[in-house]
Amino acid sequence: MMKMKITTLLALLLCSSLLAFSQPAEKRVKVIVAPDHADWTYRTGEKVKFTIQVLKDGNPVKNVNVRYEIAPEKMEPLLKASAVFENGSKTLPEKSMQQAGFLRCIATATVDGKDYRGLATAAFNPLDIQPVATVPDDFDTFWNNAKAENAKIPMDVRMTLLPERCTENVNVYQVSIQNYRYGARVYGILCVPKKEGKYPAILKVPGAGVYPFYGEVGLAAQGYITLEIGIHGIPVNMDPGVYKDLMNGALNGYWNANLDDKDNYYYKRVYLGCVRAIDYIFSLPQFDGSNLAVMGGSQGGALSIVTTALDNRVKWLVAFYPALCDVTGYLHGRAGGWPHMFAKENLNFNNKKDKINTAQYYDVVNFARRVKVPGFYSWGFNDETCPPTSMYAAYNVINAPKTLFLAQETGHWTYGEQWEQQQAWLKEKMK
Known part of the structure; x- marks a missing residue:
């Protein structure tokens, strides 16, 4: 019975993920x-x-x-x-x-x-590619202190049932959790099985952009708690037009915000928000207290690696074409990772000592060095958004068990076969 549940779960995961990362339309x-x-x-x-x-x-x-x-x-x-x-x-x-x-x-x-x-x-x-990113001497101290300060802030959880999204077997909520500073919050869609019991959990971390979330109801129906979070500190169930306006307005280029200040760079709150989401999962009475995976693609692939490195409560990670890897590659004559803040067209704005220094504290390479749990990774050689040079720079320094499934032809998208391989991997780990 449990085997059937896991198989169905992963099939649903495959379907939902394909919606997010489908391949380009065919042309004559x-x-x-x-x-x-x-x-x-x-x-x-x-x-x-x-x-x-x-x-x-x-x-x-x-x-x-x-x-x-x-x-x-x-x-x-x-x-x-x-x-x-x-x-x-x-x-x-x-x-x-x-x-x-x-x-x-x-x-x-x-x-x-x-x-x-x-x-x-x-x-x-490609397996000989080494990163150019350097690890600041106080990297671990910086992040340990940041997590300790964040832990002092009460979660102050707020849950709002979304009746229109609930099903016979699943309750769906928008949740917000206090994070980073008093009054600042991380929002997400939580899906929990209605049947009494203890369940494993999946934290889904988002790709780049500003958009709403709908939650993984199908996964929860098969016996998993799912929490799909946003990163911008705004509700995730508003009208889509609101997110479009924000992406074109206040949040345009958010990845550059405060890049000259490592203590206030935009992604500090984001990274800590992922850890705070795990704090919340572990507080849920329905969680089994142990089995937790984190997964995402692009920016979400980066956040999967970062979250796993920052929080030893994560047991497995899945990262499709991770962003934010070896971002200073451009300063050394080769491609760097998304968001390409040090590419030639951005050098007049970003090629400054303080910004280069800040980037090292947030580069996925320096988190990849600290991953200790099994991970599944997948990408293609034709990715123009997250260059494979940058992704291999991070992958090659991971010393934990790792599985890389290549689909050479793919760009910043996936074939069904990639998700099938991920499905089989996750099934094996979760059995």
């Missing part, structure tokens, strides 16, 4: 770029040959104009050109990298007056 015209190794992986110094194909309804497009470039991801091109592909395809000159990293080919074809884009990214010794 496809620009297919591929390296000549099936696994897209090379040794440093080895040559890669990229082939570009332009297809319409599955057939080559004749005499198509294509612009293309090859470059280390996010860096200046090694090759940039355009040509007419008489037969709809072309193999480009060989290129290589002498150090561990990623080499990306981007192609844009013009068909019937419209541009279509494709890319592929070759990995060179």
